[in-house]
Amino acid sequence: MHWRILARRVLGREGTFLLRNIVSSLAFYLRLIPPANIVGRENGISAITCTYNEEDWVEVSLLSLKDLVNEIVVLDSSTDRTPDIIEELHEKHNIPIRMYRIPLGDMVYVRNLGLSIAKYKWILIWDADFILRDDSAPLIRELLESLDERKYYLIYWPHICLDGDLWHQDPKSPLHVEHWLFTWNPKLRYKRVGHHDSLIAQLAYYNVIYIRRALSFHLRTVRSPKRLLYRHYRWLMRREGLEGKSSLDEYVKKRILEDFGTEDIDLAANLYFQRHLLNLAKYQRDVYGDYPQLLREYVKRKFNVEL
Template sequence: MRTPVSGLARWVCGWAPALGLVTPASARPMGVSALVRARDEEAWIEPSLRSLEGFADEIVLVDNGSSDSTVERARALVGRLGLEVRIDSAPGLDHTALSNRVLELARFRWLIRWDADCVAHTAGPNALRELRRRLLELPPWRHVCIHPAAVEVAGDLFHRVPEIAVRYDAHVVTYSPALRYETAVTRAGGRPIAIEFLRLPRYYAIERWPTPAIFHVNVKPARRMLLRHFWLEWWAERPAMSLQEYALQRARKEWGAANLDDAAATFTARYCRRLVPFDPAPYGGYPALLAPALAERRFHVLYADGAIVGRSDVGPRA
């Protein structure tokens, strides 16, 4: 488990690289490796990877067994972006092992954990490249973990969850041989859930970058939403059944679902009913790379008598 470390302790330990006690960040060439884990993200993979132009020096993408066109769409960008794109496959790894696999393949000093459903501003004061300027300002020997702001939309591009609009769970971190992703099991709602975390040595300084450059697009097909809902519990419990079987078993018990499609439709409607409208204005508007999806409106929340009643996954309103 993680052990809390005070700010003073981190400040003191932060001088260890300068004193030669640990490997400095400057042991690796200056640059940014984008660590991308992907599985069935065909809707967002192209704008997600394009967002990294001007910020990252390489994209290291490891696919976790996609059944859609995620890998093909990513491969189509190889040689077309202004940075190197390397693609690997690891369908049998669990979430934490997958993260460590991507970590091991990275080559540059700075690592950004980049989800395949993240899309960033590429121009203007909120552009992701402004974060790169911040990285260049830091002492080259120093180990730092920066948590950038991530604006989240959910259900469709025009709504969000009511609890929070901006998250800080993403991270940009200097490489150290001691970095490692680990899994912790905790409880939520009376059931065990598995949580992945990055274990940071004490010599890392921690800070936030509040500029809203990144949008986390939590907009998935209905079945993906259903499986994601039960995934942390399935991972923690490790039952002798697939995630699909586990999700259907739970959905039958909790909602009386007849099959996975029925369960997915039920869950998506329940999830969307609690959403609130999203205003992009405080965050510099939508990233330009989302323009095609905004026009297409493949996913859109449905209203009746002023209240959300569900979501359509088949395209724009007639």
């Protein structure tokens, strides 16, 4: 087991945050690290979004960032209309998007490429199925303006996760907390840790800020059955270290025969989706609040559905 995973399990989230803040504060006051305001990047926020066939939600996802970020760097490997939708967003809504078309492959490489391409001091990791809540942009902007520009920060907050459809959640993990926003520095890298692509943020550099309020939604498995099936098997490919080494389509064909006893992808997708729905619970609007206005307008326009 990687030592980072072990430390997190032993200390827990709060203990890990406390350790980071103690070590980074000592390093800062003893001047053991260079201050963040000399890293050579303009003050602002670069969102990094990696996309692979995200045509369902990419429009509303990126639109939700319009009042928050200074640029959106998109690294796209799609075979559907995703890049066309992104181009339309850039042209029609004047969103500062820079899109790079890249082969589907190693996500550690792709994420590190994003870090190198981004122009601004703050990095926001933003998947194409994340949607910012209505009042989150000014809150985040106000927070960043209040911070010491000489220090490095990892800013955590919960996503509210929706699964299966827009009315359900996985009761075991209704929230997902990560460092979605952080200060760039030239030593920052993603690496493979266990089965995951992890940001390796130096212990001596980074202070942690944990916002307990959920600032965004994650439409985690809100997909058509076929897209959900492909997403699941792509994740398995990554766990097995096969991403970039073999074709996703060939892997899916092999696995559905093993898992569902069929070569019919549509049938396998529907069977997988039915299994997935069995584990879900109703979304608790009274607990987690209303859907973002942008999402409500989008699903009404695109699907004629009221949220």
